[in-house]
Amino acid sequence: MTPKNLYETFNKVYGKSAERTFFAPGRINLIGEHIDYNGGLVFPCAISQGTYALVSKRTDRNVNFYSMNFEELGIIESNLDNIEYLTEDDWANYPKGVLKYVQEDYTLDHGFDVLYFGNIPNGAGLSSSASIDVVTTVMVNNMFSLDIPQIDIVHNTRRVENEFMGVNTGIMDQYAITFGRKDSALLLDTQKAEHRLVPIKLKDMSIVIMNTNKVRGLTDSKYNQRLEECQRALKILQEFYDIQDLCELNQGQLEVKREAFLEDQIAYNRAFHAITENERVKQAVKVLEAGDIKAFGDLMYLSHESLKTDYEVTGVELDTLVDAAKKSEYCLGARVTGAGFGGCAIAIVEDKGLDAFIESVGLEYKEIIGYDASFYQAHVGDGAHEIIS
Incomplete structure (x- = not known):
């Protein structure tokens, strides 16, 4: 249900009523991190938190953007005939980019006023952009x-x-947000851009999102550096294998060529993570379909350890959350979700111990890091759609 105050704010900002309402979720990735740009399999799902957009037509070609998350910036103005990236337009460059590329293939014959509201924490790694x-x-x-x-x-x-x-992102975020389905995750082949739905049956357990509250922006992080390191590894391996992406190989095929990486251990480590993570995704789907949540949780821990040691994208905040979660008798598995460098981790937690889990992990996190983490349950929801009242 759309929060009522969105309609009231739209009327206040634009002096008229919103005509239509749309919603797109955020996403979490259950397992399969940093391999969507390496041709691997990933396992994301859409969540109930996301972004609302309320819109009303205009008679001219002007477009006005307003975000309740950045009220201090006020209305940001643009025009369908003159769209360019402007630093001062901040967050509005995202929807402006959409309009620029849509108009390469389609005609937009009038402008509009739009109000956005997102309940995804900015920079938390849940794909707000x-x-x-x-x-x-x-x-x-x-x-x-x-x-x-x-x-x-x-x-x-x-x-x-x-x-x-x-920002050199892969395909996973946009795909999960577009194709997500309630109570299902997507086994997504990022090389072929194909997926199949896998039901998520957690029974008496919940997915808990644990936000470090350390904001990180992808453009400011080492995300692009990791992509370049993977490209270095791919170039080395292409001397031996006819491949387009790292994840076409298995662990054995990588390890027999280890000597080729004697001068670039970092590239080997990045490739090792990508290839073994891809194999973990395949195992994860099998155990989930067999109803073995404990085995899935074990794979989550292995995934986080690889992201920590081989890919080096976690950091003290995320490691503290996962380490604290692992100590809880109610937690079956935990790992970073998203690009890392701050942001969020997820955990599979028994419902009977949910409050105790949040309390114990929260206390340990604050003691070590010095400020609070945030916790909330993730409900697996549908992809982007219009809200019909």
């Missing part, structure tokens, strides 16, 4: 009856991140 991109695309798709195929929504919104914003 991709959520904005996708909700904007679904909004204009429906408003203008464009019939954009879902897979094109995925590719175009990734293009916004890559080309307009300059």
Whole structure:
């Protein structure tokens, strides 16, 4: 249900009522991290938290953006005929990028006023930016009856991140936010851009999102550096194998070529993580489909350890959360979710011990880090859609 105050705020900001309402979720990745840009399998799901967009038509070609999350910036103005990246437009560059690329293939014959509200913590690694991109695309798709195929929504919104914003993300975030389904995760082949749904049956357990409250921005992190290190590894391995992506190989195929990495141990470590993480995703789906949540939890711990030691993207905050979670008798597994460098971790927790888990992990985190973490349950929800009242 859309929060009532969104409609009241829209009326206050624009002096008229919103005509239509759209929503795009955030996402968590259950396992399979930093391999979507290496041609690997990932296992994300959409969550109930996300981004709302309320919109009303204009008679001219002006577009006004307003975010309740950045009220201090006020209305940010643009025009469909003159869209360019402007540093001072801050967050609004995301929807502006969407409009720029949509207009390469489709006609938008009028402008609009739009209000955004997101209940995804900014910089928490739950894909707030991709959520904005996708909700904007679904909004204009429906408003203008464009019939954009879902897979094109995925590719175009990734293009916004890559080309307009300059962040070399993979396909996972946009894909999960577009194709997500309630109570299911997506086994996504990022090389083929194909997926199948896998039911998530947690019975008397919940997914708990643990936010470090250490904000990190992808453009300010070492995300692009990790991608470059993987490309170095791929180039070395292509001397021996006819491959396009690291995740086409298995662990044995990598290890027999270890001597080729004598001068670049970092590249080997990055490749080792990508390839073994891809194999963990395959195992994770098998054990989940067999109903073995404990085995899935064990794979989550292994995933986090690899992201810590081989890929070096966790940091003291995330490691503290996962270490504290592992000590709880109610926790079956925990790991970083998203790019790392701050942001969030997730845990599978028995419902009967949910409060005790949050209390014990929260206390240990504050004692070590010095400030509070935030905790909330994740409900697996649907992908981006229009909200019909």
